[in-house]
Amino acid sequence: MAxxxxxxxxxxxVGLARTCLGLLRALDRRGVKVAFVKPVAQPRxxxxxxxxxxxxxxxxxxxxxxxxxxxxxxxxxxEGGLEVVLEKIVAAWEPICARADVVVVEGLRAGPxxxxxxxxxxxxxxxxxxxxxxxxxxxADADVEGxxxxxxxxxxxxxxxxxxxxxxxxxxxxPAAGPAxxxxxxxxxxxxxxxxxxxxxxxxxxxxxxxxxxxxGLRLIAAVPHRPELTWPRVLDLxxxxxxxxxHQGDLSRRIKDVxxxxxxxxxxxxVLVDGRLVVVPGDRHxxxxxxxxxxxxxxxxxxxxxxxxxxxxxRIWELTRATAATxxxxxxxxxxxxxxxxxxxxxxxxxxxxxxxxxxxxxxxxADALDASWLESLLSSSRPRRLSPxxxxxxxxxxxxxxxxxxxxxxxxxxxxxxxxxxxxxxxIARSVLLGHPDEVAGVARRLGLKLPPGITxxxxxxxxxxxxxxxxxxxxxxxxxxxxxxxxxANPVTVGTMMVRQGEVDGLVSGAVHSTxxxxxxxxxxxxxxxxxxxxSSVFFMCLPDEVIIYGDCAINPKPDxxxxxxIAIASAASARAFGIEPRVAMISFSTGSxxxxxxxxxxxxxxxxxxxxxxxLAIDGPLQYDAAAIASVGQAKRPGSPVAGRANVFIxxxxxxxxxxxxxxxxxxxVVSIGPMLQGLxxxxxxxxxxxxxxxxxxxxxxxxxxxxxx
Numbered sequence: 171m172a173x174x175x176x177x178x179x180x181x182x183x184v185g186l187a188r189t190c191l192g193l194l195r196a197l198d199r200r201g202v203k204v205a206f207v208k209p210v211a212q213p214r215x216x217x218x219x220x221x222x223x224x225x226x227x228x229x230x231x232x233x234x235x236x237x238x239x240x241x242x243x244x245x246x247x248x249e250g251g252l253e254v255v256l257e258k259i260v261a262a263w264e265p266i267c268a269r270a271d272v273v274v275v276e277g278l279r280a281g282p283x284x285x286x287x288x289x290x291x292x293x294x295x296x297x298x299x300x301x302x303x304x305x306x307x308x309x310a311d312a313d314v315e316g317x318x319x320x321x322x323x324x325x326x327x328x329x330x331x332x333x334x335x336x337x338x339x340x341x342x343x344x345p346a347a348g349p350a351x352x353x354x355x356x357x358x359x360x361x362x363x364x365x366x367x368x369x370x371x372x373x374x375x376x377x378x379x380x381x382x383x384x385x386x387g388l389r390l391i392a393a394v395p396h397r398p399e400l401t402w403p404r405v406l407d408l409x410x411x412x413x414x415x416x417x418h419q420g421d422l423s424r425r426i427k428d429v430x431x432x433x434x435x436x437x438x439x440x441x442v443l444v445d446g447r448l449v450v451v452p453g454d455r456h457x458x459x460x461x462x463x464x465x466x467x468x469x470x471x472x473x474x475x476x477x478x479x480x481x482x483x484x485x486r487i488w489e490l491t492r493a494t495a496a497t498x499x500x501x502x503x504x505x506x507x508x509x510x511x512x513x514x515x516x517x518x519x520x521x522x523x524x525x526x527x528x529x530x531x532x533x534x535x536x537x538a539d540a541l542d543a544s545w546l547e548s549l550l551s552s553s554r555p556r557r558l559s560p561x562x563x564x565x566x567x568x569x570x571x572x573x574x575x576x577x578x579x580x581x582x583x584x585x586x587x588x589x590x591x592x593x594x595x596x597x598x599x600i601a602r603s604v605l606l607g608h609p610d611e612v613a614g615v616a617r618r619l620g621l622k623l624p625p626g627i628t629x630x631x632x633x634x635x636x637x638x639x640x641x642x643x644x645x646x647x648x649x650x651x652x653x654x655x656x657x658x659x660x661x662a663n664p665v666t667v668g669t670m671m672v673r674q675g676e677v678d679g680l681v682s683g684a685v686h687s688t689x690x691x692x693x694x695x696x697x698x699x700x701x702x703x704x705x706x707x708x709s710s711v712f713f714m715c716l717p718d719e720v721i722i723y724g725d726c727a728i729n730p731k732p733d734x735x736x737x738x739x740i741a742i743a744s745a746a747s748a749r750a751f752g753i754e755p756r757v758a759m760i761s762f763s764t765g766s767x768x769x770x771x772x773x774x775x776x777x778x779x780x781x782x783x784x785x786x787x788x789x790l791a792i793d794g795p796l797q798y799d800a801a802a803i804a805s806v807g808q809a810k811r812p813g814s815p816v817a818g819r820a821n822v823f824i825x826x827x828x829x830x831x832x833x834x835x836x837x838x839x840x841x842x843x844v845v846s847i848g849p850m851l852q853g854l855x856x857x858x859x860x861x862x863x864x865x866x867x868x869x870x871x872x873x874x875x876x877x878x879x880x881x882x883x884x
Contacts (some may be wrong), residue, residue, distance in 0.1 A: 192537020231717030421498035453481030683861030737779035757803035759794020
């Protein structure tokens with residue numbers, strides 16, 4: 171039986187939806203089959219629709235059932251029909267509960283005009299037999315005892331006449347360095363509540379809250395830190411909220427960190443022109459407009475320039491500032507005056523827009539990371555096997571990469587996506603990087619991206635360091651007739667320089683391919699590193715993140731027409747890669763035929779490859795030939811290949827040739843909107859990995875993580 175967990179508020183605006191997102195992510199990381207229900211949709215301030223289901227759909231594969239409307243709920247409650255409402259909710263909840271280990275249920279948000287919220291949430295907990303997770307917010311006055319008392323009062327409503335249902339509390343907004351003391355002008359009563367000193371670290375503040383809650387028998391499940399960057403809206407959100415005239419669209423994804431009305435003259439007000447600031451100024455303040463544009467051209471990335479009073483700048487000023495268009499600075503015009511405009515900006519809906527995936531992911535992961543691991547484990551059902559969900563795989567991959575503490579060379583060190591990925595990996599502790607490129611050019615790319623290169627990133631000019639690899643490369647390739655002159659010609663390629671750094675043990679691995687072809691990446695690796703002992707060839711795998719599991723495809727990038735020996739080698743190497751990343755392999759050798767249903771040289775090749783692989787690794791769960799549906803679908807596998815240890819439940823798919831493998835992986839990736847991580851090369855003596863030239867920053871980050879893990883796998 172699934173366990174239901176009702177996420178309920180202990181105050182207004184405590185972030186129920188984002189708490190649910192974090193809880194879903196944390197459980198999914200642990201391989202738990204989770205589900206989500208939002209029984210009643212509540213419109214947001216201003217009448218915008220409830221976003222909970224859309225937010226869940228944005229970051230998970232879940233598709234929650236349609237909720238009741240708040241209007242329908244209030245009508246039923248007004249007619250005394252609470253039981254009718256609960257019956258409808260249970261009817262929607264029951265089939266979901268049957269398919270999940272844990273069902274996360276979002277309760278009603280509290281509000282000044284909704285006095286029935288607490289009683290409804292309590293009735294909902296009883297109807298679903300749900301445990302309750304109370305959600306609160308860190309108090310502005312740092313009154314820890316008062317917060318604990320409010321949570322205890324709310325919890326008592328769920329314990330009336332039955333065992334206590336509240337299993338813990340989540341508190342958002344924990345200050346990074348502890349709360350500030352009350353202002354001197356505020357008189358403190360003689361018996362003032364316990365206040366945390368300003369210098370107290372966040373961990374101590376959380377400990378104080380946990381102690382205060384424990385006095386009432388409550389457990390602190392998470393003290394979620396306040397991260398200001400997760401509150402910054404995009405300029406796009408401002409455009410949607412204010413509907414301004416757009417003079418220059420620029421980059422609407424820029425974040426608004428702060429808002430200022432530029433009221434001073436030049437140069438006194440120049441100090442407000444800083445990265446991420448939205449500058450509000452009347453459209454006839456041409457001096458300010460020109461100063462803002464000059465600041466932008468000099469590398470200061472303002473959020474946007476918002477011109478008030480409905481005034482469009484003089485066309486001659488427009489002409490002088492035309493070069494700013496290339497920087498991406500949005501320039502907008504509104505009809506209100508500057509101070510009205512600034513107020514309207516500050517009053518924008520603070521909720522998470524459903525298309526702002528960066529902010530949603532950041533918030534989701536922050537909450538998931540803060541949840542008590544031992545409490546999460548206590549939720550899990552021991553009767554069902556854990557699965558390796560995409561979130562669990564990615565989480566495990568990042569944790570393994572952090573433990574590896576590897577350094578990876580990036581020959582395309584001036585390519586913007588590569589620089590972004592290197593910075594993200596360094597900041598998250600995934601991997602250290604060496605960016606190959608002229609230092610001034612790398613610095614320029616970082617500056618244009620609004621990034622600072624953190625510790626953990628080294629920049630090296632390949633033209634400067636190449637000479638030190640001439641002698642060892644010449645010695646390595648002398649059997650092929652390479653002279654020092656030939657070695658220098660090859661070392662003019664930064665991929666070759668990076669590969670020599672791997673060979674010499676200066677770095678642990680290499681990632682390339684954002685601008686280079688697969689051949690450009692693999693050829694130096696074969697010439698300089700060669701294959702590892704026991705490997706006949708280099709092959710590749712993709713980790714395909716399906717909605718409910720991660721499966722492996724091989725070989726989809728390297729070998730055009732492998733023979734039976736090659737296919738067996740690919741199968742064994744792919745199984746080893748699966749084990750290295752926590753997947754117990756069940757290998758399907760794919761063909762257009764299942765078993766002996768057809769004959770021909772192509773089927774014979776797959777049959778022979780399966781025989782060779784079994785002979786080389788007797789304990790491996792492998793079967794073939796298998797058609798794809800017989801390998802992947804339980805009912806088809808049982809009908810076509812009864813008794814097979816693989817049919818219907820394969821998680822490693824070996825394709826008979828590159829045409830089949832590459833076409834299949836791209837069809838699944840694009841048509842089913844599946845995230846694919848890879849290709850990861852296998853069989854090389856040291857890790858080198860190739861990127862797609864269309865790789866996203868996230869793709870590069872995960873490839874760096876794969877490379878880091880490979881470097882320690884031996």
